[in-house]
Amino acid sequence: MAGWLASVLTMTIAGRELTEELPVFVVMLLRSCMGVLFLAPFIAWAGGRPLFTARLKWHLGRNIAHYSAQYCWFLAISLIPLAEVISIEFTLPVWTAILAGIFLGERLTPRRLAAVGLGFAGILVIVQPGLSPIGLGQIAALYAAVVFAVAVVMTKSLTRTEDSLTIVFYMFALQGLIGLLPALEVWVWPSAGTWPWVLALGIAGTTSHYCLARAIASADATVVIPMDFLRVPVTAVAGWLIYSEGIGFSLVAGAGLILAANVLNLRGPATTVLGGRGKALEPEEKR
Numbered sequence: 001m002a003g004w005l006a007s008v009l010t011m012t013i014a015g016r017e018l019t020e021e022l023p024v025f026v027v028m029l030l031r032s033c034m035g036v037l038f039l040a041p042f043i044a045w046a047g048g049r050p051l052f053t054a055r056l057k058w059h060l061g062r063n064i065a066h067y068s069a070q071y072c073w074f075l076a077i078s079l080i081p082l083a084e085v086i087s088i089e090f091t092l093p094v095w096t097a098i099l100a101g102i103f104l105g106e107r108l109t110p111r112r113l114a115a116v117g118l119g120f121a122g123i124l125v126i127v128q129p130g131l132s133p134i135g136l137g138q139i140a141a142l143y144a145a146v147v148f149a150v151a152v153v154m155t156k157s158l159t160r161t162e163d164s165l166t167i168v169f170y171m172f173a174l175q176g177l178i179g180l181l182p183a184l185e186v187w188v189w190p191s192a193g194t195w196p197w198v199l200a201l202g203i204a205g206t207t208s209h210y211c212l213a214r215a216i217a218s219a220d221a222t223v224v225i226p227m228d229f230l231r232v233p234v235t236a237v238a239g240w241l242i243y244s245e246g247i248g249f250s251l252v253a254g255a256g257l258i259l260a261a262n263v264l265n266l267r268g269p270a271t272t273v274l275g276g277r278g279k280a281l282e283p284e285e286k287r
């Protein structure tokens with residue numbers, strides 16, 4: 001999850017820089033192409049085994065959902081402050097907890113529910129709904145949060161039979177195919193100054209999803225996702241330093257509630273988890 005946090009922060013900044021010059025469809029296609037290129041050596045080193053899957057329909061369904069959510073996420077970061085996008089996105093744990101309980105049979109313990117509720121309260125303090133008008137950026141961010149939750153639950157199911165490298169490879173390959181025609185319709189070549197951001201987006205996009213797939217293969221989705229709450233204050237600081245986006249009292253107070261939610265969640269008792277192949281992990285294997 002630490003790798004996921006660092007990668008997504010990098011991807012957020014790179015996405016903001018790129019969407020100032022390029023259409024969102026082009027940014028997403030470049031991200032998918034770079035991801036496939038970065039993964040190619042690892043797939044070759046594994047003898048091509050990550051290319052084989054018996055769950056292609058699940059991969060396709062997951063990536064149709066993820067692609068639409070990712071498009072709205074990139075659209076949102078081009079329209080509203082970064083901290084606001086990430087804050088709205090953090091309704092995701094609520095949807096994830098509900099969906100994982102319904103479809104994956106994960107237990108919603110009182111401690112987990114309290115952690116999610118406390119984190120969500122922090123988000124409401126930051127966003128302050130009703131005090132400012134809701135525009136396309138806010139709607140896009142909320143759609144991304146709900147549909148990302150669907151993708152997270154489907155990823156959790158895939159990790160029970162699929163290797164993390166397989167999941168990430170099919171994400172980039174399928175989303176590249178899904179977004180090829182829309183990107184070609186609005187194609188614009190990146191300028192020389194934006195190629196470093198394209199490279200950063202490709203690397204961060206690859207490492208972020210690999211880290212997340214490994215994390216949710218090692219613990220329940222309702223344990224892993226609330227740890228991501230720390231992305232709110234970290235992104236807010238980045239937006240302040242790089243783009244001069246303000247940090248008010250509500251952001252500081254909300255971040256405090258979010259940190260408390262993480263502490264509450266991490267202090268919970270250890271639970272039996274499933275590994276990537278669907279078997280219970282022994283202590284030595286967890287390490």
